[in-house]
Amino acid sequence: MIKKQRTPSTYQRNALAPALIAAAVLFLAPALMGSDWFVIIRFVVAILAAIAAWFAFQARQWWWIPILAAIVVLWNPIFPFPFTGPVWSAAQPTAAVAFLIAGSLIKVRRP
Template sequence: MHASRPPEPQFQRNALAPGILAAIALFLSPLVPEGLGATIVRFAVAVLALIVAWFAVQAGQWWWTIVFLAVAVFWNPIVAVEVVYGVWAIGGVIGAVLFLTAGALIKNERTPS
């Protein structure tokens, strides 16, 4: 008889969906005109950054929490950080890469229900 091995743990990536949504918003943000459209993008990115930060806390990966709190502050629509367009474009690419990387790496062990 073979001794059965315990099943390997399964993981869930809760931050993946908000990470993908934020990356899409950031990649498309240069196409959005200033004004209301830019405010909506900032709001969406800031909220999604807080969601990813919360999933990082739940996964015990606190370093991502620090990163995404900074992202939420940088993209917040209430007290807007004013920088030149080129910085926003570079920041958008860096932010999108951060969101996609965190979405792939932040994972929790799936608990049986």
């Protein structure tokens, strides 16, 4: 059997793992809104958005920083905004999709 030589990837997507975790949490978030568990969701989302924004900064993809910074501010657990209703429920999967797109597009060339 002939083994095929695998070509290593020329790019790495550092923001993909935090984005996938945040998206999974955000897709679960509407079910937990109004409970005490939503504070944990706010912490997780805000922290992972800050991490993804840092990776966007390192990759010099500046256009993702305002989007991820807005997620950090809106989901911050320290000074939470009193959002409720269908708009806030729709914001959860919208932010999840933003995370998925950012995680797949933020990449840096491997040395």
